[in-house]
Each structure stands twice: as C-alpha cells, then as structure tokens.
Amino acid sequence: MKIAIKTSVITLSALMGTTAFAQDNTLTINSFGGAYEDAHRACIITPFEEETGATVNVVTAYSADAFAQLRAQKDAPQFDVLHFSGGQEIVGASEGLLAPIDAAKLTNAADVYDFAKANLAGGEGPAYSIAAIGLVYNTEALPEAPSKWTDLLNPDYSEHLVLTDISNGYGMLGFLMLNQVQGGDLSNIQPGLDAVTQLLDAGAIIVSTSPEIQQEFAQNDAWIAPYASDYAYTLRKAELPSGFAQGAEGTPASYITANLVAGRPNMDLALKFIDKEISPAAQECFAEALRYSPTNSKAELSSEVAADIAYGEDGVKGLIRFDPATIEANRTAWVEAWNKTIAR
Template sequence: MKKYLSSIAMVMMLTTTASFAQEKPTLIVNSWGGPYEKLHKKLVFEPFEKANNVKIEVVTLYSADTLAQLRAQKDAPQYDVVHFSGGQEVIAAREGLLAPIKPEELTNAADLYPFAAEGLARGEGPVHLVTTVGLLYNEEKVPRAPDSWKDLWSDEYGDHLILTDLSNSFGMLGLLMMNQIWGGTLADTAPGLEKAGELLDRSVIISSSPEVQQNFAQNDAWLAAFAQDYAYTIRQSGLPVKFIIPKEGAPAVYFTANLVANRPNQDLAKKLIDFELSPEVQAAFAREMRYSPTNSKTELTPDVAQDVVYGDAIKSMVRFDPVQVDEIRNVLVENWKKLISR
C-alpha cells in the first residue's frame, strides 16, 4: 500500500513539475550570428535564464531584416526584445513598433552616458554597446602612425590602403566621415566621393570583415578605415594591427536593445534589457570583443581600455543621423558604384 501511495505521489510531483515547466515564461529575441551571438548567449541570455527561470529563444537575424519583420508583424508581433546596430530603432520607434521605456524602469539607466539614454524619450531602446570606425594600421610597416582621416591621402602609405565597399555599414560610415572632413554634409556627399576617387588607384576595395584580416596578412596592407573591435580580432591572429581614433573623431555604431510594442511579459523583457546595461556584462563584452561600454560605472583593465572608446574618449564619437543616412543611402550607393566602375 505504501509503495502504491509513493508511486501516486511521484506521479503527482512529476505532473506538477511538468506543469511548472510548461508555464515558464519565454522571451523571443534576435541576435546577429557568428562569434557575437555566441558571446551574447554566454554573457547575457544564459545567465538571465538561470537567474529568472525564463526561457529565451534566440533568432539569428540582422538589423535590417529585423526591422522588416517588425513591420510585417505589426498587428501580431513575435519578438519581445530586438537588437539593432544600424540606427533602425529610430525608424521603428517613429512607426510605433517599439514600446517606450521610462528611465526609472531600468536600474542602470541613471549610470548611462547621456547619449546612451537620450533615445528613451523618443521611444527608442537604450544603447548597450558601441563600436567605432577609425583607422587600423600595421604598426610594424607604417612609416608613421596615423592620427588623422586625411592621412589616407598621404603618399607615405603608398598603395597599401584598404577601402570598404558601401554594402558594408562600416564602409558607409567611413565614407560619410571622409565626406565630413573634406567639407561635405549628408545633403552633399560629392566631396567625399570625389576624395575617395583619388584613393582608388592606391587601394584594395573589400566588402566583408574577414577580407580586412586577409589583406593585412597576405596583401601587404598598412592602413584601413574599419571598426575598433575588428582590430582586436586581427591582433589575436598574431598580426601587429592597432586601432586609432583620428583627431577629427570616429563614427559611432550604436548597439541598442529595444522593447517591442504589444507583447506580453514586458516587465521581464525590460529586466533583460536592464541586464545588458549592467557594468559587469559590458565589461565582459569589452574584454572578449573590445566593444565600448555605455554604463559609466563599467571598470576596464588598462589593456582593454586602450583598445576601446572609453571614459572621456566618448566625446570623440561622431553620430550621423540614421534617418538621414537611410534617406540618402540608395543614391549614395549608386554613385559609389559608378565611381568604382570607372
């Protein structure tokens, strides 16, 4: 009889456990694949699941595709938190696809650098990481370490240059920065295109991040306009490549974490976003992939701090209006294609 009752108790316990498991809340989020997504899971999603008894479903989806899906799902959204790196949060917020977050709903909001939280008032999610586009150079080959965007036009570097195609967001930002230092604006990109044209005979044009490393390793590249985090990736492969923020500043790429409108579990979703803003998580991203933190309380070791935009250097970041960039993108890309096909 005792054995029979024990079996009943066991069945009831297993049933209850299964019921609880089925009731575990689920958050659906996107990430961007590759090493970044692996680190995203390791540093954010998996610890958050354990600490909050929640399941996180990760969909590999880049920023532009994420915005397209949000638009298609407007009446029945499927994501709880979406991450953008191309300024799409500005557009998504204007279209009512994102739910506003009040600063007091995030425990880390008060410690963010002002630029990282200013979008909250417009319905955009906070900036949780940053990378910048500056100059990468082979410190063993260059006759002089560069310190200006205009060094790209210096004869000192000969034909050892890398230019990035505008199909790559880093290439787009690099050209916009070149345009700015030569007197152009977002309304007038002719100066940048003209000056870029002067470099075509001295450079290799690439479109993807791995090609940067390949050219530094195999094609005797000395100088490239590219992202700070990738300089670290190349250096980890054994190449003497360093990153410098030119004196005119460096275009910033904001990584934002955004709350999707009209979804359940929004309190839990905001808690996940807040977790991404914590100094501990941001310090780990800086250490592992050299992304810049946006929480002013984040502490970095000297070897990490020298590789990222950090502290007072935050003031050197240049931000191009994502909406304006989106408006001129197609025409600019077409003009770029005509330029490089000559």
C-alpha cells in the same frame, strides 16, 4: 570563446506555430549570429536565465531582417526585445512598433551615458554597445599610430590603404567620415567621392568584406584601413600586428541598441533583460570578448582592452552618429554614385 549554452534556439516559424509558451517567464529576442551571438549568450543571456529562472528564446536575425519581421508582425508581434545596429529603432519608434521605456524601471540607466539613452521616452531603446569606426593599422609598418582621418590622404600610405565598399555598414560610416573631413556633409557627398578618386589613383584598393581586409593585411602589405574597433582585435587573434586609433576629428559610431517591442505580455521581464544589457558587468564582458565600447560609465576595462576601443568619458565624447534615417533615405543614390566613382 567556446561556452556551453543551455539557452534554447528556435526558428521564428516554430515560435509562431506554437501556443505552449509560458508567457509569464519567457522572452523571445534576436541576436546576430556567429561570435556576436556567442558573446551575447555568455555575457547576458545565460546569466540572465540563471538569475531570473526565465527562458530566453533566440532567433538569429540581423537588424534589417529583424525589423522587417517586426513590421510584418505589427498586429501580433512575436519578439519581446529586438536588437538593432543600423538605427532601425528610430523608425520603429516613430511607427509605434516599439514601446517607450521609463528610465526609472532600469536600475542601470542612471550610469549610462546620455547619448546612449537620449530618447527612451520616445521608444528608442538604449545603446548597450558601440562599434567605433576608426583607423585599423599595422603596428610594425606604422610604429607611430595614425591620429587623424586626414592621415588617409598621406601619400606614404597610398599603396597600403584599404577602403571598404559602402555596401558594408562600416564602410559607409568610414566613407561619411572621410567626406566630412573633406568638407562634405549628409547633403553633399561629392567631397568624399573626390577623395576616393584621389586615393584610388594613388594606389589604394577597395574590398567588400572584413575577411578581405584580413587577407590584405596578411598577404598584400596593407598598413591602414578605416574600419571598426573590434577588427584590430580580430587581426591580432590571427597573429597579425594591428592596433586601433580614433581620428582626432571624431569617431563614427554604430549604436547597438536593445528595444522593447510594443504590445507584448512580458514587458516587465523584457525591461529586466534590457537592464541586464546596460549593466557594467555585461558590458565589460562584451568589451573583453568582442572589443565593443561600453555605454555604462561604470564599466571598468583592462588597459589592453581599453586600447582597442572608444572608452571612458574622453573616449566617447568624440563619437559621431550620422543620422541613420538620412543614410537609409539616400543609400540607393549614394551607392550608385560610389559605384560610378570606383568603376575603373
């Protein structure tokens, strides 16, 4: 998707070094680069600028980096709206870096699913998109879609199964779901590690990045991989037969949230931007472009797009959010245990 963009892109250092901004009609946000940022501009940023006459300055910064900058700037924040995909809003709100949001100031809030706006008053911004983690599969090798997470343990799949390292955020969520269906929880990941050992012994492989998943599907007879909903679409665009299935036991979810930074002069304008992000039109556009799940119940998608994601009341009721704070607190120990398990 190639779109002519008028939005100005600046580095954060340039932003901090100038005092010439018209603060009353300018916002500074982060986005995640690449195809995501292209869609962010097309679906939200450019329409918002055209509708309001505002200028949106974009700093390309992924969640962890954006949060680190927010902390570093706590006495003089430079962002107006920050987007996170790793649960950083939970910590940011608890530290007072993010401002509470009055749902009454968001015209679209009433139509957003409850789980996506659970703590607005506490400073955790709404989820405007969801990356659902399920089973990406080869539709030619498996004309009948897998339907359960326990299908990963099917011996017929063993030599055609691709797992993703838990250093990858989606890989972590897929592993935690495998751990859960094997009887584990966030206080005990050993059942998941035992399952990984079993799968590797049977012929499964582990990759670290999404392009490696594509390579395995294209060249090495991969049939199934626990990964994000948008990736089945990525594979199809590469002319690889692929589909996405939600496991009956539940669907791990990465919440992509829009958060109001505390202590900024343009909070009303920032709220209008966040309101734009949770609108049906913006979320329909995101789903079409990237295959992320809408959180606005009024978003209407074609059957083709809906097949690739967790969609509608039935689709989202199975979403599971593993506590981001617990994941972050245990990440180092879990990665160490994982690395010992896969060493062979």
